[in-house]
Every structure is written in C-alpha cells, then in structure tokens.
Amino acid sequence: MRAIIVRTPGGPGALELSDAPVPVPGPGQVRIRVAAAAVNPVDAATRSGALAGAGLMPPFGSRPAVGIGWDVAGTVDAVGGRVTRIAVGDEVIGLKDRLDVPLGAYADAIVLDADAVAPAPRSVPAVEAATIPLNGLTALQALDLLGLPSGATLLVTGAAGAVGGYAVELAAHRGLRVAATASASDEALVRGLGAEMFVPRGAHLGDAVRALVPGGVDGAVDAALLSVAALDAVRNGGSFAAVNGGPATPLPLRGITVHNVWIRADAAAMAGLAALADEGRLTPRVAGTLPLAEASKAHARLEAGGLRGRLVLTP
Structure with a gap:
C-alpha cells in the first residue's frame, strides 16, 4: 500500500510517497481503510523535526521512517482480538495520538487502538469528518x-x-x-x-x-x-x-x-463530537482537498497560511 513518510526532517519536500506493508491489527486494535486524512500544523512540526527538537518525540534516525498524519475517516476492514465495539464495515473517525510510529493517517490504511476510534457522523462526508478528531x-x-x-x-x-x-x-x-x-x-x-x-x-x-x-x-x-x-x-x-x-x-x-492541552485520543468524546456534527452544532470546515500523492503541496499551502478550515488528503 501507499504511505507518506519522512526519513530526514525538512520542508514539504521531505514528505515521501512510499510503498509499505499493509499493517495488521493486534489485540485491541482495528485497521481502517483511509477515505480522508486531515492536514494539521502538528504534521508540519513532525515533518520539519520541530517536535523531535523539542523532545516531544525521539530523534529522527531512531527508526527508518516516521509516519505522518493524525486525523482519519474511513471504513474498518479488519479487527484484532478482544475488539467487540467495532466491526468490519463500520464507518469511523479516529485519532493517531502517538508520535513515534512508522505509519500515520497519510496512508491507504492505518491501524489504531480501538479506544482511539469512534463511529463517524452519519450526515457528514468523510472529507469533512476527517477534520473533527484532532x-x-x-x-x-x-x-x-x-x-x-x-x-x-x-x-x-x-x-x-x-x-x-x-x-x-x-x-x-x-x-x-x-x-x-x-x-x-x-x-x-x-x-x-x-x-x-x-x-x-x-x-x-x-x-x-x-x-x-x-x-x-x-x-x-x-x-x-x-x-x-x-x-x-x-x-x-x-x-x-x-x-x-x-x-x-x-x-x-x-x-x-x-x-x-496535551491532546489524547478518546473514543467516547469523539462519538459525542460526531453526534454534534449530525445535529448541526459542530461545523467541519474544509479548505480544500488534494490526493495523497500531493501531500507535499498540501504542506506548502498550509505553511503559506491564510487557510480557513483544514486541507484534506484523499486516496
């Protein structure tokens, strides 16, 4: 499958489209086929090495590559053991709140702990739903x-x-x-x-x-x-x-x-946010969409500033 990774920190050009093995969910985890992944400032800070420099994640080189992307909306296509609340075929949103991981939400699929995943809003498209978790x-x-x-x-x-x-x-x-x-x-x-x-x-x-x-x-x-x-x-x-x-x-x-505010994944809270979106009390705002392969362009637009809402990457 495809995934956006960073091997060496730097500008938007440091984002690399790479082939990666399809991840397998372990106990208490689910795999999500990604429909949309939001582009956030923390992604740019990860890519540039700013978070590593601040001691918020291990230095680059401690693993071959670092995955990028926190927010995801998509469909569950595999579940690990001891997962009862989520089933294959469920439309979900999720949050990757770990920094030192080989794959992030900028990918065709992502594995998350089940308690970092919640049902997606029923009335909101995946591109908009992906802006909710983080x-x-x-x-x-x-x-x-x-x-x-x-x-x-x-x-x-x-x-x-x-x-x-x-x-x-x-x-x-x-x-x-x-x-x-x-x-x-x-x-x-x-x-x-x-x-x-x-x-x-x-x-x-x-x-x-x-x-x-x-x-x-x-x-x-x-x-x-x-x-x-x-x-x-x-x-x-x-x-x-x-x-x-x-x-x-x-x-x-x-x-x-x-x-x-040190963000943490919370399935129950995300479910509540999804419900508010369905009720029209929470308004997702999308500044634009780009294909996954153009993640570097999305980061360049993010760093240029002036966006209202989030850019979103799609397969």
Missing part, C-alpha cells in the same frame, strides 16, 4: 480543563481557525458567553459559530476584551498562541488553556490557573 478533541479538552459553568465568559483566540472555530461552537453549546478574536474579515463567520462578542486581530487584546467584559473574562482558550497577550484579558483568579504548551504557555500571573 481539532475537535483539542477544543473539547481545553474547555473541560477550564471547567467554566454556563453563563461564564470565555475568550477564544484564533477563532476563525480549526481549533478556535470548534472551541467557539462547543463553548456556545455549553452556554458560555464567548468573546472571540480573529481577522476583521472573519467577524461574520465567527459570530455565526456562536461568538457573542468580537475583537479584531491587531487591537490591544487585554484592553479590548476588558472594554467588553469589565475586569476580564473568566477563562481563555488560546488557539492562536498569543500567550501573555491573551492572558492579559483574563480576570484575576481565572483560567487559561494553552493548546500546545512550550513557549506559548504563559506564567500563571495574578492567580490565573494555566493549563496545557
């Missing part, structure tokens, strides 16, 4: 860490992006009052996702948010990695979720509780 779970797990009650105020940075957009929708669904920041041209989009208040990118964020919410918001999901600029908009004793950790994680000033 970005939807990141937004959901950030909100869970904040633990804000209905009626509380929340700042979402990067609200027009994939994680930020899902965070706005999920927060509004929980009854939170959302203040969102994005490009001025995205205001209608962001308000349509459920934002009650809007701050255009480029404004002094802390002052602008506090003009709307005196004293500051109760919490923030920092999907745009604004760090201390976003923290300044949070009230004393509030809470803050940084979606990637590292240098974008601010110090817990003014008694603010700062969380790092």
Whole structure:
C-alpha cells in the first residue's frame, strides 16, 4: 500500500510517497481503510523535526521512517482480538495520538487502538469528518480543563481557525458567553459559530476584551498562541488553556490557573463530537482537498497560511 513518510526532517519536500506493508491489527486494535486524512500544523512540526527538537518525540534516525498524519475517516476492514465495539464495515473517525510510529493517517490504511476510534457522523462526508478528531478533541479538552459553568465568559483566540472555530461552537453549546478574536474579515463567520462578542486581530487584546467584559473574562482558550497577550484579558483568579504548551504557555500571573492541552485520543468524546456534527452544532470546515500523492503541496499551502478550515488528503 501507499504511505507518506519522512526519513530526514525538512520542508514539504521531505514528505515521501512510499510503498509499505499493509499493517495488521493486534489485540485491541482495528485497521481502517483511509477515505480522508486531515492536514494539521502538528504534521508540519513532525515533518520539519520541530517536535523531535523539542523532545516531544525521539530523534529522527531512531527508526527508518516516521509516519505522518493524525486525523482519519474511513471504513474498518479488519479487527484484532478482544475488539467487540467495532466491526468490519463500520464507518469511523479516529485519532493517531502517538508520535513515534512508522505509519500515520497519510496512508491507504492505518491501524489504531480501538479506544482511539469512534463511529463517524452519519450526515457528514468523510472529507469533512476527517477534520473533527484532532481539532475537535483539542477544543473539547481545553474547555473541560477550564471547567467554566454556563453563563461564564470565555475568550477564544484564533477563532476563525480549526481549533478556535470548534472551541467557539462547543463553548456556545455549553452556554458560555464567548468573546472571540480573529481577522476583521472573519467577524461574520465567527459570530455565526456562536461568538457573542468580537475583537479584531491587531487591537490591544487585554484592553479590548476588558472594554467588553469589565475586569476580564473568566477563562481563555488560546488557539492562536498569543500567550501573555491573551492572558492579559483574563480576570484575576481565572483560567487559561494553552493548546500546545512550550513557549506559548504563559506564567500563571495574578492567580490565573494555566493549563496545557496535551491532546489524547478518546473514543467516547469523539462519538459525542460526531453526534454534534449530525445535529448541526459542530461545523467541519474544509479548505480544500488534494490526493495523497500531493501531500507535499498540501504542506506548502498550509505553511503559506491564510487557510480557513483544514486541507484534506484523499486516496
């Protein structure tokens, strides 16, 4: 079968279309015939060697090649032992949350643990469904860490992006009052996702948010990695979720509780996100599709910026 791998870290050209053995599911695992795989910033960070350099995965060379791609939508075509919840023929979405693996979702097939797989939305095409697992779970797990009650105020940075957009929708669904920041041209989009208040990118964020919410918001999901600029908009004793950790994680000033969102696969949570998509409460956004063999072009477009939604690779 075909798979996109990286042998030596580098730019988009480091992505290599390779022949690979069809993986065999072990106990507690399933194999998915890939219909669609989303292209995410973490894929670019893996390909470039940034994650290895940060100590988040073993250095390149510790195995012959590294697989790329976290998000998948497709059909189960084999199951290993002790799998009872998933059957051959099921349409599913899944998340590969392990970094040091020889094959990722950019492939004709992928093997995942069964607890990293959930039923796909019934009303959403696979290309759109593939954008849900990583970005939807990141937004959901950030909100869970904040633990804000209905009626509380929340700042979402990067609200027009994939994680930020899902965070706005999920927060509004929980009854939170959302203040969102994005490009001025995205205001209608962001308000349509459920934002009650809007701050255009480029404004002094802390002052602008506090003009709307005196004293500051109760919490923030920092999907745009604004760090201390976003923290300044949070009230004393509030809470803050940084979606990637590292240098974008601010110090817990003014008694603010700062969380790092380290994404993890969660079948039950993914099933809930799929249900919200079927109910029209979660809006997958696809910036474009490319064939698997053109993964390097997809990464070049990702790095050029300006996308709204995710690029998706198809067989």
